[in-house]
Amino acid sequence: MSVNVKQLAAEKAVEYVQDGMKVGLGTGSTAYWAIRKLGERVQQGLKITAVATSQASEDQARELGIPLVAFGDIDSLDLTIDGADELDGELQLIKGGGGALLREKIVAMGSTRMIVVADESKAVQTLGKFPLPVEIVPFAWEWTVAKLAKLGCKPELRRSGDELYKTDNGNYIADCRFEVIASAPELALSLQGISGVVDHGLFIGIASMAIIGKNDGSIEIIEGETHL
């Protein structure tokens, strides 16, 4: 039987959750397994409160009986567990493949620790193969997309069937194809300088640990620093 490497990494991360913690729930097919395992532990008596980063994760958590609060009602979180589209050895990430990057970033930055869970295909030397998701406001999106292209990428507005894809916040996502991202911090600064950009999928200095599930059934852990 083949190993479910996403499940392997996600369930390892859930071992770090302790009674009384406030936990951020990520989004995507790897975070799904973490939420599922957390649900199991809650049913066995674990006492936590959680904040979801997307409607999908909120629905899953509610179904499993995980107590949810709005992030606005608490000051901070202890731990967030979330997936990534790419991660490098310095724990710099590309996120947003599932369209939830803005809430994911707010929740991760409001957490003492963020554990990234991923399968080994997500681990790269240099970020950039995965098109960088950038959340932009619908107003004058053409102007914003033209500005993004000037940063040396090919931006494409994400679609959902015949419609333009809209995030949980009512914005669009421009998926920006770079050949390679030589300096993620420099690119992050340039993106923040474009008015129509709400946020982008570069997570720099946010993740404190990565748990990577490998095809041979082993787990690699990369430790960083907590940022709060």
Ligand SMILES: O=C(CO)[C@H](O)[C@H](O)COP(=O)(O)O
């Ligand atoms: O950033 C995300 C959603 O916005 C996800 O964490 C990322 O896309 C990874 O997803 P998956 O675990 O399904 O590969």
